[in-house]
Amino acid sequence: MLDKLTVEDQNNIKRLKKYHGSSSVDKLIKTTYKKYPYYAIKSEVAERHLNSTELSEVKALIPSDNEKMLFTIGYEGISIETYLNRLIKNNVKLLCDVRKNPLSRKTGFSKKSLSSYCNAVGIEYLHIPSLGIQGELRKNLNTQEDYNKLFDKYEQDVLIPQIDELGLFNELMNKYNKIALTCFEAEVCQCHRGRITNTLSKQASWNYKISHI
16 A cells, blocks of 8 residues: 555655654654644543643643634645644634535545544534535536526525524524534635625624634
8 A cells, every 4th residue: 555655655654664663652642742742632641641841831732712703614625634623723612514415525524424523622513404505506616606606596595594593603602602614615705604604794693703714
């Protein structure tokens, strides 16, 4: 399998084996946490491997900002690791999946896997299929104008009829402080999550910041 990797990745694996191939699991964990304390902020075993000074460095990296904020995030072009780290660094407590059908050929992003990964790092997962768009409607979208026409129709057919139900997000904001809407597209202008946040921001009861990460 090694020969299927890029030359750079092959060299990195060889280098890792050279320096750490004989190390125990405990030693690898300790070395990683000392060199990269950020990766210990969600750890359940950090206290077994780090001293008080090292643990203080880890705690200093734990996101603590609790200002209420709604984020949106797409997973196009990024790995599940990068995706989760964006959520963690922004202190997201609840991920709302607004895909109609939460299936993906990309590793880690189908509903079962994504919810499991989120739960493992202390983020709750909620699927809201009623806010999704049928997959067949996304075919033949070649220009931004194509996307805009689709989302205009989506706004009329889906969002406006559910305008009262969108009050759910006010409840979620009050409970979790920081939540994120997720779908596939990297660019929010090419994803219906942008129209959802647009609609929310126009509500008289909405008083929260929105950020696309």
